[in-house]
Amino acid sequence: MQGEILHNIIAIVTTNPKSVGGGGAPIFYAANEAEREKIALYLSRILNAMVHDLENGTYFLTHH
Amino acid sequence: MLENIGAVILGLALGFLYRLYLLRIDYRQYPSYPHGYIAHLSLGFIAALLGAVALPALLAKEYAAVTFLSLAAQQFREIRNMERKTLEQLDMSELVPRGPDYIEGIARVFEGRNYLVMLVALATSSLATFIPLGWSAVGGIIVAVVLSRLKKGKTLGDIAIVRLGRVHFRGALLFVDDILIMNVGLKDAKKMITELGIGVVIEPKTDDARATLANMGQRQAINHEVATLLGARKDFAEPEFTPLCRLNTETGRAALFILPVEPDPELAVLAVRKVPVLESAIRRPLDTIIGRKASD
Numbered sequence: 186m187q188g189e190i191l192h193n194i195i196a197i198v199t200t201n202p203k204s205v206g207g208g209g210a211p212i213f214y215a216a217n218e219a220e221r222e223k224i225a226l227y228l229s230r231i232l233n234a235m236v237h238d239l240e241n242g243t244y245f246l247t248h249h
Numbered sequence: 250m251l252e253n254i255g256a257v258i259l260g261l262a263l264g265f266l267y268r269l270y271l272l273r274i275d276y277r278q279y280p281s282y283p284h285g286y287i288a289h290l291s292l293g294f295i296a297a298l299l300g301a302v303a304l305p306a307l308l309a310k311e312y313a314a315v316t317f318l319s320l321a322a323q324q325f326r327e328i329r330n331m332e333r334k335t336l337e338q339l340d341m342s343e344l345v346p347r348g349p350d351y352i353e354g355i356a357r358v359f360e361g362r363n364y365l366v367m368l369v370a371l372a373t374s375s376l377a378t379f380i381p382l383g384w385s386a387v388g389g390i391i392v393a394v395v396l397s398r399l400k401k402g403k404t405l406g407d408i409a410i411v412r413l414g415r416v417h418f419r420g421a422l423l424f425v426d427d428i429l430i431m432n433v434g435l436k437d438a439k440k441m442i443t444e445l446g447i448g449v450v451i452e453p454k455t456d457d458a459r460a461t462l463a464n465m466g467q468r469q470a471i472n473h474e475v476a477t478l479l480g481a482r483k484d485f486a487e488p489e490f491t492p493l494c495r496l497n498t499e500t501g502r503a504a505l506f507i508l509p510v511e512p513d514p515e516l517a518v519l520a521v522r523k524v525p526v527l528e529s530a531i532r533r534p535l536d537t538i539i540g541r542k543a544s545d
Binding site for chain 1: 420421431432433434435436437438485486487488489491
Protein backbone atom coordinates (compact mmCIF):
# COMPACT_ATOMS: atom_id res chain seq x y z
CA MET A 186 0.00 0.00 0.00
CA GLN A 187 2.81 2.41 0.83
CA GLY A 188 5.49 2.01 -1.85
CA GLU A 189 5.32 1.35 -5.55
CA ILE A 190 7.65 -1.65 -5.37
CA LEU A 191 5.16 -3.53 -3.21
CA HIS A 192 3.31 -5.17 -6.06
CA ASN A 193 6.32 -6.23 -8.05
CA ILE A 194 7.13 -9.88 -8.45
CA ILE A 195 10.14 -10.29 -6.19
CA ALA A 196 11.14 -13.87 -7.01
CA ILE A 197 10.08 -16.73 -9.26
CA VAL A 198 10.46 -20.41 -8.40
CA THR A 199 9.84 -22.90 -11.18
CA THR A 200 10.20 -26.49 -12.26
CA ASN A 201 9.24 -25.50 -15.77
CA PRO A 202 11.95 -23.18 -17.16
CA LYS A 203 10.09 -22.84 -20.46
CA SER A 204 7.17 -21.10 -18.76
CA VAL A 205 9.09 -18.07 -17.62
CA GLY A 206 11.92 -15.80 -18.71
CA GLY A 207 13.35 -12.29 -18.70
CA GLY A 208 12.00 -9.64 -16.36
CA GLY A 209 13.49 -8.09 -13.25
CA ALA A 210 12.89 -10.85 -10.72
CA PRO A 211 15.40 -13.59 -9.97
CA ILE A 212 14.34 -17.04 -11.15
CA PHE A 213 15.06 -20.07 -8.99
CA TYR A 214 15.05 -23.35 -10.92
CA ALA A 215 13.92 -26.32 -8.86
CA ALA A 216 14.58 -29.93 -9.85
CA ASN A 217 11.20 -31.19 -8.64
CA GLU A 218 8.05 -30.16 -6.86
CA ALA A 219 9.38 -30.86 -3.38
CA GLU A 220 12.37 -28.63 -3.96
CA ARG A 221 10.13 -25.94 -5.39
CA GLU A 222 7.99 -26.06 -2.26
CA LYS A 223 11.05 -25.78 -0.07
CA ILE A 224 12.66 -22.88 -1.93
CA ALA A 225 9.36 -21.03 -2.08
CA LEU A 226 8.75 -21.55 1.64
CA TYR A 227 12.22 -20.30 2.58
CA LEU A 228 11.96 -17.25 0.36
CA SER A 229 8.46 -16.51 1.62
CA ARG A 230 9.43 -16.57 5.28
CA ILE A 231 12.63 -14.59 4.73
CA LEU A 232 11.09 -11.93 2.52
CA ASN A 233 7.67 -11.81 4.24
CA ALA A 234 6.18 -12.44 0.84
CA MET A 235 3.18 -14.41 -0.37
CA VAL A 236 3.66 -17.43 -2.62
CA HIS A 237 1.26 -17.65 -5.56
CA ASP A 238 0.82 -20.58 -7.90
CA LEU A 239 0.42 -20.04 -11.64
CA GLU A 240 -0.48 -23.74 -11.97
CA ASN A 241 2.00 -24.33 -14.77
CA GLY A 242 4.88 -25.38 -12.57
CA THR A 243 5.75 -21.81 -11.64
CA TYR A 244 5.40 -20.10 -8.26
CA PHE A 245 6.08 -16.43 -7.75
CA LEU A 246 6.47 -14.30 -4.64
CA THR A 247 5.09 -10.85 -4.05
CA HIS A 248 4.31 -8.54 -1.15
CA HIS A 249 0.76 -7.65 -0.20
CA MET B 250 -23.34 32.08 42.54
CA LEU B 251 -23.16 30.35 45.90
CA GLU B 252 -26.78 29.18 45.89
CA ASN B 253 -26.06 27.30 42.67
CA ILE B 254 -23.06 25.40 43.96
CA GLY B 255 -25.24 22.34 44.59
CA ALA B 256 -26.36 22.38 40.94
CA VAL B 257 -22.76 22.61 39.71
CA ILE B 258 -21.60 19.77 41.90
CA LEU B 259 -24.51 17.55 40.91
CA GLY B 260 -23.91 18.26 37.20
CA LEU B 261 -20.22 17.59 37.61
CA ALA B 262 -20.84 14.32 39.45
CA LEU B 263 -23.36 12.99 36.94
CA GLY B 264 -21.23 14.04 33.98
CA PHE B 265 -18.19 12.34 35.44
CA LEU B 266 -20.12 9.18 36.25
CA TYR B 267 -21.40 9.12 32.69
CA ARG B 268 -17.82 9.29 31.39
CA LEU B 269 -16.92 6.37 33.66
CA TYR B 270 -19.88 4.42 32.31
CA LEU B 271 -18.83 5.12 28.72
CA LEU B 272 -15.29 3.94 29.45
CA ARG B 273 -16.69 0.69 30.72
CA ILE B 274 -18.47 -0.13 27.49
CA ASP B 275 -15.58 0.56 25.13
CA TYR B 276 -13.37 -2.28 26.29
CA ARG B 277 -13.03 -3.60 22.76
CA GLN B 278 -11.80 -0.43 21.17
CA TYR B 279 -9.41 0.43 23.94
CA PRO B 280 -8.12 -2.68 25.59
CA SER B 281 -6.94 -2.11 29.14
CA TYR B 282 -4.58 0.80 29.21
CA PRO B 283 -4.69 2.15 32.77
CA HIS B 284 -2.98 5.34 31.71
CA GLY B 285 -5.39 5.77 28.84
CA TYR B 286 -8.20 5.55 31.39
CA ILE B 287 -6.62 8.29 33.48
CA ALA B 288 -6.25 10.60 30.49
CA HIS B 289 -9.88 10.10 29.49
CA LEU B 290 -11.24 10.36 33.01
CA SER B 291 -9.46 13.64 33.67
CA LEU B 292 -10.62 15.10 30.38
CA GLY B 293 -14.09 13.80 31.14
CA PHE B 294 -13.94 15.53 34.50
CA ILE B 295 -13.04 18.82 32.82
CA ALA B 296 -15.83 18.34 30.27
CA ALA B 297 -18.33 17.66 33.06
CA LEU B 298 -17.17 20.74 34.94
CA LEU B 299 -17.52 22.91 31.84
CA GLY B 300 -21.02 21.65 31.20
CA ALA B 301 -22.05 21.98 34.82
CA VAL B 302 -21.01 25.61 35.31
CA ALA B 303 -22.34 26.89 31.97
CA LEU B 304 -25.88 27.84 32.99
CA PRO B 305 -25.11 28.95 36.57
CA ALA B 306 -22.35 31.20 35.16
CA LEU B 307 -24.80 32.71 32.69
CA LEU B 308 -27.37 33.29 35.44
CA ALA B 309 -24.74 34.98 37.58
CA LYS B 310 -24.04 37.25 34.58
CA GLU B 311 -20.47 35.97 34.38
CA TYR B 312 -20.24 36.44 30.62
CA ALA B 313 -16.44 36.29 30.62
CA ALA B 314 -16.66 32.84 32.21
CA VAL B 315 -19.07 31.66 29.52
CA THR B 316 -16.71 32.89 26.79
CA PHE B 317 -13.87 30.97 28.36
CA LEU B 318 -16.04 27.89 28.40
CA SER B 319 -16.45 27.94 24.65
CA LEU B 320 -12.69 28.38 24.30
CA ALA B 321 -12.07 25.41 26.53
CA ALA B 322 -14.46 23.30 24.48
CA GLN B 323 -12.08 23.70 21.55
CA GLN B 324 -9.52 21.68 23.45
CA PHE B 325 -11.61 18.57 23.09
CA ARG B 326 -10.88 18.50 19.42
CA GLU B 327 -7.37 17.52 20.41
CA ILE B 328 -8.68 14.25 21.82
CA ARG B 329 -9.49 13.02 18.37
CA ASN B 330 -5.96 13.74 17.19
CA MET B 331 -4.49 12.12 20.27
CA GLU B 332 -6.48 8.91 19.85
CA ARG B 333 -5.85 8.77 16.13
CA LYS B 334 -2.10 9.16 16.54
CA THR B 335 -1.86 6.54 19.28
CA LEU B 336 -3.91 4.00 17.37
CA GLU B 337 -2.07 4.67 14.11
CA GLN B 338 1.24 4.04 15.83
CA LEU B 339 -0.03 0.84 17.44
CA ASP B 340 -1.53 -0.32 14.18
CA MET B 341 1.92 -0.62 12.64
CA SER B 342 2.78 -3.51 14.92
CA GLU B 343 -0.58 -5.27 14.62
CA LEU B 344 -0.55 -8.52 12.65
CA VAL B 345 -4.09 -7.75 11.57
CA PRO B 346 -4.33 -3.95 11.54
CA ARG B 347 -7.51 -2.01 12.29
CA GLY B 348 -7.10 0.10 9.20
CA PRO B 349 -7.45 3.90 8.94
CA ASP B 350 -11.25 3.91 8.66
CA TYR B 351 -11.78 2.04 11.89
CA ILE B 352 -9.22 4.19 13.69
CA GLU B 353 -10.93 7.35 12.47
CA GLY B 354 -14.24 6.03 13.78
CA ILE B 355 -12.81 5.22 17.19
CA ALA B 356 -11.10 8.61 17.44
CA ARG B 357 -14.36 10.37 16.58
CA VAL B 358 -16.22 8.37 19.21
CA PHE B 359 -13.72 9.40 21.87
CA GLU B 360 -14.11 13.06 20.95
CA GLY B 361 -17.87 12.77 20.83
CA ARG B 362 -18.05 11.22 24.27
CA ASN B 363 -16.73 14.37 25.89
CA TYR B 364 -19.47 16.42 24.28
CA LEU B 365 -22.01 13.89 25.51
CA VAL B 366 -20.60 14.27 29.01
CA MET B 367 -20.83 18.04 28.67
CA LEU B 368 -24.46 17.76 27.57
CA VAL B 369 -25.39 15.53 30.50
CA ALA B 370 -23.67 17.86 32.97
CA LEU B 371 -25.31 20.90 31.38
CA ALA B 372 -28.75 19.32 31.46
CA THR B 373 -28.37 18.22 35.07
CA SER B 374 -27.08 21.53 36.40
CA SER B 375 -29.71 23.46 34.41
CA LEU B 376 -32.47 21.32 35.88
CA ALA B 377 -30.99 21.68 39.35
CA THR B 378 -31.08 25.45 39.02
CA PHE B 379 -34.87 25.34 38.85
CA ILE B 380 -36.06 22.10 40.49
CA PRO B 381 -34.93 20.13 43.56
CA LEU B 382 -31.63 18.27 43.35
CA GLY B 383 -33.17 14.81 43.68
CA TRP B 384 -35.44 15.27 40.70
CA SER B 385 -32.75 16.86 38.59
CA ALA B 386 -30.49 13.88 39.24
CA VAL B 387 -33.26 11.66 37.85
CA GLY B 388 -33.62 14.02 34.89
CA GLY B 389 -29.88 13.89 34.24
CA ILE B 390 -29.90 10.11 34.24
CA ILE B 391 -32.79 10.09 31.77
CA VAL B 392 -30.85 12.43 29.49
CA ALA B 393 -27.82 10.12 29.75
CA VAL B 394 -29.88 7.04 28.88
CA VAL B 395 -31.50 8.76 25.91
CA LEU B 396 -28.13 9.95 24.60
CA SER B 397 -26.66 6.46 24.94
CA ARG B 398 -29.54 5.07 22.90
CA LEU B 399 -29.13 7.72 20.22
CA LYS B 400 -25.43 7.20 19.73
CA LYS B 401 -25.61 3.44 19.64
CA GLY B 402 -24.40 2.35 16.21
CA LYS B 403 -25.47 -0.67 14.20
CA THR B 404 -23.61 -3.94 13.94
CA LEU B 405 -23.16 -6.16 10.92
CA GLY B 406 -25.82 -8.53 12.21
CA ASP B 407 -28.37 -5.72 11.73
CA ILE B 408 -27.59 -5.08 8.08
CA ALA B 409 -26.55 -8.49 6.80
CA ILE B 410 -27.28 -12.20 7.09
CA VAL B 411 -24.17 -13.85 8.47
CA ARG B 412 -23.66 -17.58 8.05
CA LEU B 413 -20.94 -20.17 7.71
CA GLY B 414 -19.37 -20.83 4.31
CA ARG B 415 -17.44 -23.77 2.92
CA VAL B 416 -13.67 -23.27 2.66
CA HIS B 417 -12.28 -25.10 -0.35
CA PHE B 418 -9.68 -24.92 -3.10
CA ARG B 419 -10.10 -25.00 -6.84
CA GLY B 420 -6.55 -25.56 -7.97
CA ALA B 421 -4.53 -22.82 -6.31
CA LEU B 422 -7.55 -20.59 -5.71
CA LEU B 423 -9.08 -20.44 -2.26
CA PHE B 424 -12.85 -20.02 -2.17
CA VAL B 425 -15.42 -19.53 0.57
CA ASP B 426 -18.60 -20.81 -1.08
CA ASP B 427 -18.48 -19.06 -4.47
CA ILE B 428 -16.38 -16.11 -3.35
CA LEU B 429 -12.75 -15.98 -4.41
CA ILE B 430 -10.41 -15.15 -1.55
CA MET B 431 -6.87 -15.56 -2.88
CA ASN B 432 -4.33 -17.65 -4.73
CA VAL B 433 -2.25 -19.83 -2.42
CA GLY B 434 0.93 -21.50 -3.65
CA LEU B 435 2.46 -23.50 -0.84
CA LYS B 436 1.08 -27.02 -0.39
CA ASP B 437 1.57 -27.03 3.39
CA ALA B 438 -0.31 -23.78 3.68
CA LYS B 439 -3.15 -25.16 1.61
CA LYS B 440 -3.36 -28.23 3.81
CA MET B 441 -3.48 -26.15 6.96
CA ILE B 442 -6.10 -23.84 5.47
CA THR B 443 -8.41 -26.71 4.48
CA GLU B 444 -8.02 -28.31 7.89
CA LEU B 445 -8.37 -25.30 10.17
CA GLY B 446 -9.70 -22.42 8.10
CA ILE B 447 -13.15 -20.99 8.74
CA GLY B 448 -15.21 -19.15 6.14
CA VAL B 449 -18.03 -16.78 6.99
CA VAL B 450 -20.38 -15.46 4.32
CA ILE B 451 -21.90 -12.02 4.84
CA GLU B 452 -24.98 -11.44 2.74
CA PRO B 453 -26.23 -7.84 2.67
CA LYS B 454 -29.94 -7.42 3.35
CA THR B 455 -30.37 -4.26 1.27
CA ASP B 456 -28.53 -2.33 -1.42
CA ASP B 457 -27.46 0.15 1.27
CA ALA B 458 -25.83 -2.67 3.18
CA ARG B 459 -24.24 -3.90 -0.02
CA ALA B 460 -22.53 -0.55 -0.51
CA THR B 461 -21.37 -0.59 3.10
CA LEU B 462 -19.86 -4.05 2.71
CA ALA B 463 -18.06 -2.94 -0.43
CA ASN B 464 -16.11 -0.44 1.65
CA MET B 465 -12.54 -1.63 2.17
CA GLY B 466 -12.29 -0.02 5.58
CA GLN B 467 -15.38 -1.88 6.75
CA ARG B 468 -13.94 -5.19 5.62
CA GLN B 469 -10.62 -4.50 7.29
CA ALA B 470 -12.55 -3.77 10.48
CA ILE B 471 -14.20 -7.21 10.17
CA ASN B 472 -10.79 -8.86 9.80
CA HIS B 473 -9.45 -7.04 12.82
CA GLU B 474 -12.44 -7.64 15.09
CA VAL B 475 -12.71 -11.35 14.36
CA ALA B 476 -8.94 -11.79 14.67
CA THR B 477 -9.08 -9.98 18.02
CA LEU B 478 -11.93 -12.06 19.37
CA LEU B 479 -10.89 -15.50 18.09
CA GLY B 480 -7.17 -14.97 17.59
CA ALA B 481 -5.40 -15.31 14.25
CA ARG B 482 -3.07 -18.27 13.79
CA LYS B 483 -0.43 -16.20 12.11
CA ASP B 484 2.98 -14.73 12.68
CA PHE B 485 5.02 -12.14 10.86
CA ALA B 486 6.11 -13.42 7.42
CA GLU B 487 3.15 -15.78 7.10
CA PRO B 488 0.98 -13.87 4.66
CA GLU B 489 -0.99 -17.00 3.69
CA PHE B 490 -2.73 -17.02 7.05
CA THR B 491 -3.84 -13.40 7.08
CA PRO B 492 -7.59 -13.10 7.55
CA LEU B 493 -9.14 -11.74 4.38
CA CYS B 494 -12.56 -10.42 3.51
CA ARG B 495 -13.37 -10.44 -0.18
CA LEU B 496 -16.37 -9.47 -2.24
CA ASN B 497 -18.34 -11.17 -4.96
CA THR B 498 -19.24 -8.12 -7.03
CA GLU B 499 -22.01 -9.99 -8.80
CA THR B 500 -24.06 -10.81 -5.72
CA GLY B 501 -22.67 -8.21 -3.32
CA ARG B 502 -21.89 -10.95 -0.82
CA ALA B 503 -18.67 -10.75 1.12
CA ALA B 504 -16.78 -13.66 2.62
CA LEU B 505 -14.33 -13.68 5.47
CA PHE B 506 -11.60 -16.26 5.59
CA ILE B 507 -9.75 -16.71 8.87
CA LEU B 508 -7.46 -19.25 10.48
CA PRO B 509 -8.47 -18.76 14.11
CA VAL B 510 -6.64 -19.87 17.22
CA GLU B 511 -10.00 -21.07 18.56
CA PRO B 512 -11.42 -23.19 15.73
CA ASP B 513 -15.07 -22.68 16.67
CA PRO B 514 -17.13 -21.85 13.56
CA GLU B 515 -20.23 -20.78 15.50
CA LEU B 516 -18.21 -18.24 17.48
CA ALA B 517 -16.73 -16.88 14.26
CA VAL B 518 -20.24 -16.20 12.96
CA LEU B 519 -21.20 -14.50 16.23
CA ALA B 520 -18.02 -12.41 16.12
CA VAL B 521 -18.78 -11.20 12.60
CA ARG B 522 -22.34 -10.28 13.63
CA LYS B 523 -20.96 -8.13 16.42
CA VAL B 524 -18.61 -6.09 14.21
CA PRO B 525 -19.68 -2.44 14.32
CA VAL B 526 -20.80 -0.81 11.09
CA LEU B 527 -18.31 2.00 10.57
CA GLU B 528 -19.83 5.46 10.33
CA SER B 529 -17.52 6.20 7.44
CA ALA B 530 -18.73 3.12 5.56
CA ILE B 531 -22.45 3.87 5.78
CA ARG B 532 -23.87 4.57 2.34
CA ARG B 533 -27.51 5.23 1.56
CA PRO B 534 -28.02 5.00 -2.18
CA LEU B 535 -31.63 3.94 -1.51
CA ASP B 536 -32.37 7.39 -0.07
CA THR B 537 -32.16 8.85 -3.56
CA ILE B 538 -34.48 8.37 -6.52
CA ILE B 539 -31.60 7.28 -8.73
CA GLY B 540 -30.45 4.71 -6.19
CA ARG B 541 -33.94 3.27 -5.78
CA LYS B 542 -34.49 3.05 -9.53
CA ALA B 543 -31.08 1.46 -10.05
CA SER B 544 -31.80 -1.20 -7.45
CA ASP B 545 -34.85 -2.71 -9.14
